[in-house]
Amino acid sequence: MSTIEFQARQSVEQVEESTDFAPKFGPDGLLPCITTDADTGEVLMLGWMNKEALLLTIETGEAHYFSRARQVLWHKGATSGLVQKVVEARIDDDQDAIWLRVSVAGSGASCHVGYRSCFYRAVPVAEDAGKPLKFLEDQKTFNPVEVYGDVPNPTQL
Amino acid sequence: MSTIEFQARQSVEQVEESTDFAPKFGPDGLLPCITTDADTGEVLMLGWMNKEALLLTIETGEAHYFSRARQVLWHKGATSGLVQKVVEARIDDDQDAIWLRVSVAGSGASCHVGYRSCFYRAVPVAEDAGKPLKFLEDQKTFNPVEVYGDVPNPTQL
Numbered sequence: 424m425s426t427i428e429f430q431a432r433q434s435v436e437q438v439e440e441s442t443d444f445a446p447k448f449g450p451d452g453l454l455p456c457i458t459t460d461a462d463t464g465e466v467l468m469l470g471w472m473n474k475e476a477l478l479l480t481i482e483t484g485e486a487h488y489f490s491r492a493r494q495v496l497w498h499k500g501a502t503s504g505l506v507q508k509v510v511e512a513r514i515d516d517d518q519d520a521i522w523l524r525v526s527v528a529g530s531g532a533s534c535h536v537g538y539r540s541c542f543y544r545a546v547p548v549a550e551d552a553g554k555p556l557k558f559l560e561d562q563k564t565f566n567p568v569e570v571y572g573d574v575p576n577p578t579q580l
Numbered sequence: 581m582s583t584i585e586f587q588a589r590q591s592v593e594q595v596e597e598s599t600d601f602a603p604k605f606g607p608d609g610l611l612p613c614i615t616t617d618a619d620t621g622e623v624l625m626l627g628w629m630n631k632e633a634l635l636l637t638i639e640t641g642e643a644h645y646f647s648r649a650r651q652v653l654w655h656k657g658a659t660s661g662l663v664q665k666v667v668e669a670r671i672d673d674d675q676d677a678i679w680l681r682v683s684v685a686g687s688g689a690s691c692h693v694g695y696r697s698c699f700y701r702a703v704p705v706a707e708d709a710g711k712p713l714k715f716l717e718d719q720k721t722f723n724p725v726e727v728y729g730d731v732p733n734p735t736q737l
Contacts, residue, residue: 427710432737439693439735442712444703457614457623464621466614469677484706513699514713516691517735520626522699534673536596542670542679546601549641553584555599578596578674580589
């Protein structure tokens with residue numbers, strides 16, 4: 424049983440300008456979470472949290488998510504060892520998105536494909552619009568087959 | 581009419597490991613967009629894009645979003661002047677989230693409340709779990725009333 428209580432959302436002023444923590448989950452019960460490397464500022468992943476994942480993240484100081492692919496609570500790093508320790512957590516103006524600055528154990532990777540960041544490809548813009556994606560990381564930090572074995576790939580078409 | 585075509589999603593390998601741009605929009609037609617300051621790495625906001633907003637962002641090199649509160653396409657900065665110029669755009673492994681590194685015109689603010697970042701409050705974690713939110717920016721970079729006048733506040737309870 425959690426000792427933390429979320430506040431009821433009573434007014435725009437309360438949500439935006441007070442110190443009340445009154446997060447808003449979407450119709451699917453989830454809230455998006457931006458996770459960045461606390462040292463480099465690189466965005467590692469965009470995850471999703473249900474109420475339980477958010478409470479566990481706050482209480483333990485380790486990132487927990489809700490896996491939309493597997494529909495289960497997910498303690499990041501439980502399989503791979505690449506636990507994300509929360510250095511700072513921030514909530515946005517209308518309290519429907521969270522930002523975690525984390526330090527990652529081990530190799531520092533956060534992406535199930537094996538890259539450091541899930542955002543390992545650039546989308547060309549402006550005068551380069553329409554060109555193919557461009558890879559930004561030239562090698563994987565771990566071998567997903569060795570780490571995850573035959574756990575199903577979470578990517579859904 | 582756009583000159584850019586998104587690719588059809590055919591396999592996990594194509595989506596994760598190829599240079600094909602095959603973004604996946606949610607059931608509501610939207611894709612989350614993380615926007616960070618290209619210089620400082622600070623997360624400025626989490627926005628949402630429909631297909632049109634994503635195409636316009638890529639073609640113009642300026643961030644466009646879809647406002648969920650107003651249900652309209654939104655050229656960021658059209659009212660405030662605080663246009664976000666895209667320095668780099670990245671897509672994630674399963675191509676259902678985008679990350680924009682931007683430089684912001686004018687005062688550099690991106691938050692309708694008047695702060696630089698929408699994430700101006702920290703959520704205490706671990707041994708501090710349950711304490712009130714903590715403000716991280718001590719002053720607003722602009723006066724929202726002067727900039728937006730009586731445009732309705734987008735925050736929804």
